[in-house]
Amino acid sequence: MDLLTQLFTDPFAFWTSHTLLISQIGINSILASSMFVVLYSGQLSLAAPGFMAIGAYTAVLMDLYWHTPLAVDFAAGTALAGLVGAIVGLPVLRLRGVFLAIATIGFIEALSLGVILNLPITGEGLGLKNIDADPVGGVNIVLISLAVVVYLLWRLTKGRLGYAWTAVRQDELAARSQGIDVPRYKLIAFVISALLAGYAGAAESHLYFILDPNEYGVPRTVQVLTFAVLGGSGNVLGPVVGALFLTTFPFIFKQAGDYIGVVSGAVLIAIIVFRPQGIVGRGGFAFVRPRWWPRPQSRAPSTG
């Protein structure tokens, strides 16, 4: 049955028969939120899949070898991702913009190609079987987590931390001159982002029976970046909207058939061209702006 038709005519059946899809939307929303945090503090970090992998593998290995309760697995995965985030964040946060982006790509590729694919404990290219996965029941955990994440981020962005991030994002030099400890606030954002990605990874690992090392590479990071940017930076709901729209896209636009890739590419361009600030966004990501790039409220007339 058509996805949308069923959603409106029989929401209960929709819920029970699409728990995996709904869960994936939730996971992707948390990932997009993790991207949102770093973007909000003015950093283009693409490290999310690396932290996801750490969270996911830690959670599954804990369960496999020590049979620890789910909450402990999740907490361990999240914490380890945050720890690695702090270690990686210290040196790379001196970098900006595209440099940070590429350094973090180096991090995720070195992690997945160099480490995960070569450690016997991770199952190498075979991936890791997670027999305790719960594809049907996992959805509750995911949605509750998402609600908590969105609420916490909303509080954070409205609090002192949020104002500091905004100041750093808009003008790092000005922020510094006002006495804001820029490196500290950047590192906080980076670690929060790593924690969220690690948690998303752990939660996702609970949904599928296998951890596939190929899921934590560059295509994933491009996807997450797209969720966050397309959704918009205006408020914490942006990433959720972006993830919701893009995750359900192939299910809703079934008519595109085999051409789904072509259609989604075209839709992506159309949305970003007509709403560069994202679906929900207002301000836009002012920080990733070359010196000469016209400002939003620029007095100068635009080019030709």
Place this chain on the structure above:
Amino acid sequence: MRRLRLGSVLVAAIIAAACGSAGGGGTPANSYAGKTIKLGAVLSITGAGGVYGPQSRDGMNLAVDQINKAGGVNGAQISLTVADDASLQSQSAQVAQTMILSDQDLALLGPTLSNSAVAVHPLAEQQKIPILAVSTTGINIVPNCNFPSTVACRYVFRDSLGEETAIPDNIQSYASDAHPSTGVLLVAQDDKFSSDGGKIVEANVAKYNINLLKTIKFNKAEADLSPYVTTAVGLHPDVIFITSLGGIPAKIMIEARKQGWQGQFLGGNGFNTATVSKNAGAAGLGARSASAWYLGNSFPSNADFVTAFKTAYGHDPDQFAAQGYTGIKIIADAAKRANLTFSDLAGDRDRLRAAMETVNIQSPLGPFQFTSTHDVKQTVWVIKMDGQGGFTLVHEIKAS
């Protein structure tokens, strides 16, 4: 995810046209007449598995078309929905869940890739719906889909020849012909199919007195494989084993021949597509693999399939088309004998599952039955590349 609208229109037209012939059959259980058997296939149409998925789909659609035109299954029409999983295990599991719970399909086929199979099969097992793998050859697909748990899976079947059978058969066949003494293994380490194949090679060479000099692992997304080939050729082995997918085996063969190496290539299921033989060209001449299917087999169930496929699509089928086609025939045969009620879905799925265990049909793969563990029991065809994009038959190894 694609619902074959055209297909269903066609089906509707055929239902109307076929009423007479179905009635003419006389014998079928009345409860089937006018009913629809809903099947779902999770295939990789886009992404890396796009090499195989569309072939499986063509094979399946041909079988559905033939069965429906011939009056259906005891008068019931088959309706097949093919969903694309974009070669991602997560999307594979999502569409499978939709098919099981929302579309309420009677049985599933697929998924295309082994990685996805490991995600989807336990889900099908949990939801108690029969699922038939039509292209996955890795380890721990059947019967131990819940690996490392040793509880055998009851709902998971496959009609694709596992590498655990094919690779040892192939090595044995070549070893008894040529008695090689050294080998090097080139294995793509970053997908399940290839890594599984590599592990099987490593476990079996000693049996045939082949000394494996080195296992060289690489990633699928390497720009240039030449450095690995140079290393392999530098060891002067008698045999180079290649377990990898897509165009990679052909690239390795071409490069090794250019570097002057004269030995024998042995491989797995990754050799068995026309693409590999065509790309390798003269460099592939003589490269051997064990296949589930051979284009040149002249027994009627294959010759008819090949003719019909060429008529429908304008080109030769490959192994994946043959296995997809066989998959539909297997389920149709089981459905015919399962006494389906068309009202009790869970019961029907169970009845179909039980009937699938006793399938015994003539297929393009040869006489087809399942083993007691739901794996393939069929003749294995050891084939070699003819240097011109095709294959010739070397040995025929009957199922024991």
Place this chain on the structure above:
Amino acid sequence: MGQQILNAIFIGSIYALFAVGYTLVFGVLDILNLAHSAVFTLGAAVTYTLVVNHGQSFWLACVLGIFVAALMGLVIEYVCLRPLRRRRAPPIAALISTIGLALIIIAAIEQGRPGTLFAWLWVDGANPVTMPPGAFPNPTWHVAGLTLEGSKLAVIPISLALMLVLGYVMRSTQVGRGLRAVAENPRAARLMGIDVDRMIALTLVISSALGGLAGILFGVALGDISPYIGRDSVEVRGLAVIVLGGMGSIPGAVLGGYLLGLIEVLAVVLLGSNVRAGVAFAALFLMLVLRPQGFFGAQLRERI
């Protein structure tokens, strides 16, 4: 070992040629053009299709392949970049719109099968193909235990020559001075009477033509043409190359290309096979942390 050095120089040439186009756009626009790897694929795919399915001669097909790639450069400018500049969108939006275009190009090639909408572009679907032997002269010599293959050897002088020409154009011609002026300061360049939009379009045409040519050389010499060659083989490595050499620096990209080729081959020879990719990215990560300006970047650009 000699053969391995040859392997390194060959693939290094491809990396360099690809990365020069990448870095040129970054140098002028401060934007990462993520459609560049799709243009690489497109060049190779168009050339193959023209030879095999439309019966054109190999040389004409190569010229047309480069032409189509160059045209795609205009599409990138007119569809993905210029509308966003007009709307004063942040450059991160351009990242997303080029991702969208890459998605379209790759999906169109991937779905090019007999009987589909894109059968004119490509007929082998996701299958990798090789140029038929005999389509182009490819003599092979065996000298002193080395295998010297015509098609691979040719790549080296072609790449070097083109990069020298480009270097000359950038340094010593009117057009080159215009491009550099735009790169330095677009507003000032405009005041000096330089047509900035035209310069940007020209940059994308040159960059894409080079990217397309790199794809053709790669596909022909390695016998590997598929919808995924750009994404899998050069996209991320291209980033590594331009960072190693210094963002925006053309000689840097050339040296970075050869350096990456050498690092990867040495990783295979010295460290065993399976850590090759991981090593390259670990090197990238360290390079960024220790020397973010690369080997040739004059100073760290902080604007993006």
